[in-house]
Amino acid sequence: MSTEMSSNNPSLISVRIWRGTAAGGFQRYEVPRAASQTILDVVTYIQRSLDPTLSYRFACRVGMCGSCAMRVNGQARWTCRTHVSKVIDESAELEIAPLANLPIIKDLVTDMTEFFDKWARAKGQFKGDATRQDDFARVKPESAQRRAVDAGIECIGCGVCYSSCDVVAWRPDYLGPAALNRAWTLANDERDTQQLERLRAVAGDAGCHACHSHFSCTERCPKRISPTAGIAGLKKKVGRLAAKGAL
Amino acid sequence: MASTAIAQARAWYWQRISAMVLMVFVFIHLGLILYAMRGGLTAAEILGRTQGNLGLAVFYAVFVLACVIHVPLGLQKIAEEWGGMTPPTAQLLTRGFAALILVLGLTAVWAVTAP
Amino acid sequence: MKSLRVRPLSYTAFLMHRLSGLGLAIFLPLHFFVLAQAIRGESELDRALRLTDSLIVKFAEWGLVVLLTLHLVGGARLLLIEFGPWRGVRSGWITATVITSGVTGFLFLYSLVN
Numbered sequence: 001m002s003t004e005m006s007s008n009n010p011s012l013i014s015v016r017i018w019r020g021t022a023a024g025g026f027q028r029y030e031v032p033r034a035a036s037q038t039i040l041d042v043v044t045y046i047q048r049s050l051d052p053t054l055s056y057r058f059a060c061r062v063g064m065c066g067s068c069a070m071r072v073n074g075q076a077r078w079t080c081r082t083h084v085s086k087v088i089d090e091s092a093e094l095e096i097a098p099l100a101n102l103p104i105i106k107d108l109v110t111d112m113t114e115f116f117d118k119w120a121r122a123k124g125q126f127k128g129d130a131t132r133q134d135d136f137a138r139v140k141p142e143s144a145q146r147r148a149v150d151a152g153i154e155c156i157g158c159g160v161c162y163s164s165c166d167v168v169a170w171r172p173d174y175l176g177p178a179a180l181n182r183a184w185t186l187a188n189d190e191r192d193t194q195q196l197e198r199l200r201a202v203a204g205d206a207g208c209h210a211c212h213s214h215f216s217c218t219e220r221c222p223k224r225i226s227p228t229a230g231i232a233g234l235k236k237k238v239g240r241l242a243a244k245g246a247l
Numbered sequence: 248m249a250s251t252a253i254a255q256a257r258a259w260y261w262q263r264i265s266a267m268v269l270m271v272f273v274f275i276h277l278g279l280i281l282y283a284m285r286g287g288l289t290a291a292e293i294l295g296r297t298q299g300n301l302g303l304a305v306f307y308a309v310f311v312l313a314c315v316i317h318v319p320l321g322l323q324k325i326a327e328e329w330g331g332m333t334p335p336t337a338q339l340l341t342r343g344f345a346a347l348i349l350v351l352g353l354t355a356v357w358a359v360t361a362p
Numbered sequence: 363m364k365s366l367r368v369r370p371l372s373y374t375a376f377l378m379h380r381l382s383g384l385g386l387a388i389f390l391p392l393h394f395f396v397l398a399q400a401i402r403g404e405s406e407l408d409r410a411l412r413l414t415d416s417l418i419v420k421f422a423e424w425g426l427v428v429l430l431t432l433h434l435v436g437g438a439r440l441l442l443i444e445f446g447p448w449r450g451v452r453s454g455w456i457t458a459t460v461i462t463s464g465v466t467g468f469l470f471l472y473s474l475v476n
Contacts, residue, residue, distance in 0.1 A: 074368040075368055166369075166373070167328070170328040170329070171327070171328060200252065203252040203253065203255065203256045204251060204252030204253075204254075204255040204256060205252075205255045205327075205334070206252075207252065209255050209256060209258075209259045212324075212376050212380075213372065213376070213440060213443050213444070214369070214370070214372055214373045214376050215370050215372035215373070215451050216369055216370055216372075216373060218450075218451070219370040219372075226450070228443075228451075229448050229450075232443060232444050232448070235259065235444055236444070236445065238256050239256060239259060239260045241256075242253055242256035242257055242260070243257075243260060247252075247253050247256060263441065263444065263445070266437050266441065267441065269434075270434055270437065270438060273430060273434050274434070277427070277430065277431075277466065280427075281469055281470065281473055284470075284473040284474070285473055285476060289408060289411060291408070293407070293411075294407065311394075314390065318383075318386075318387050318390065321380075321383045321387065322384075322387055325380065325383075325384060344387075347391055348390055348391055348394065351391050351394035351395055351398060352390075352394045354394070354398045355393075355394040355395075355397035355398040358397060358398045358399070358407075359397055359407075
């Protein structure tokens with residue numbers, strides 16, 4: 001079955017998978033089709049039944065952790081939540097590659113270090129001054145600020161937006177949509193005490209001002225977050241401060 | 248480092264401010280051109296309208312100044328993102344371009360509006 | 363292979379905006395230079411203008427008027443995205459950019475012919 005060409009057999013999919021490092025190349029496999037098959041199922045089948053040397057990441061396989069993010073036919077997606085039937089046509093071909101804009105460790109596995117380093121550089125951590133002795137903070141959920149936070153808070157750091165961003169590809173220093181989105185949620189968190197440092201951290205061409213509103217991040221985010229919106233908000237906040245000379 | 252970020256933040260809003268100014272000026276300019284074009288455009292026809300016209304002189308001088316801010320800032324982004332230039336190189340190049348259009352532009356305004 | 367759009371429509375809008383800006387930036391010094399010929403007198407400007415009577419130049423002028431409109435309306439969309447109430451990708455404005463550029467281009471051609 002594995003030597004038969006998928007173009008002759010509709011129950012086979014022809015899959016090109018990236019092997020090796022950045023200097024590697026695509027390798028072809030023929031995978032039997034199955035009902036409700038996901039891309040992650042395809043990769044798993046290849047590693048377990050055809051080629052045990054294939055390296056890839058996954059964990060929850062139910063769309064909660066973001067570990068399985070890869071590029072499928074050029075688009076970054078969660079492979080556990082991408083049905084083969086949604087991305088395949090009559091030619092029954094698939095192309096699976098690792099996320100873009102990150103160093104490739106091996107095959108479909110990328111080094112996420114810089115992605116999270118940029119998160120830290122954007123001051124993407126909460127810092128408060130309340131202690132267990134203080135009363136709870138009272139944050140109105142319907143306030144404009146809190147709604148802005150809620151719109152971006154569900155990010156699980158999967159890297160799909162970062163992989164989809166052309167500005168990240170053009171400017172290696174650019175913090176990227178995920179880090180800036182997190183900074184935005186914290187910039188609107190009334191309990192946070194490092195607002196000025198954060199706005200300083202996200203200003204400039206390594207930060208929010210490099211965004212050209214391509215909307216690739218917003219289009220691809222599996223959690224339906226719009227980093228473009230958060231970045232536009234950061235531009236306004238930073239712009240106001242810079243104009244006042246307070247940055 | 249921080250001062251560069253502040254400078255870049257300022258460049259961002261100067262780009263937007265000059266853009267808003269240019270929107271008004273370009274709109275008026277396009278209207279003027281399309282109106283004036285009827286029946287062909289000769290030097291006599293252009294200069295007949297513009298020579299000695301202080302209003303037009305001021306209008307086009309401000310127009311030139313807005314361009315001098317807006318165009319180089321846009322070119323700098325292209326130079327850095329697609330031209331592979333470092334920010335200092337890109338800035339030098341685009342500032343040189345700014346000087347060029349400032350001189351050429353104000354000369355052109357003078358040339359057509361001087362009485 | 364299913365040729366899925368790798369980049370959204372808003373990326374095309376960005377390309378239109380950047381390339382039209384680049385085109386205008388190249389045109390601007392030439393435009394100023396031609397007009398500055400008036401400083402040498404009416405006949406010099408006339409000479410410069412007659413040079414621009416050629417079909418190639420007329421086509422370039424038409425292209426530039428279209429570029430100007432593309433850049434202006436595309437820029438208005440960006441200003442709304444960055445400063446206006448958040449309404450997402452504002453695809454209506456992308457449509458408006460293309461349509462008004464077409465209208466302006468048509469009006470220019472009409473003025474040329476009449």
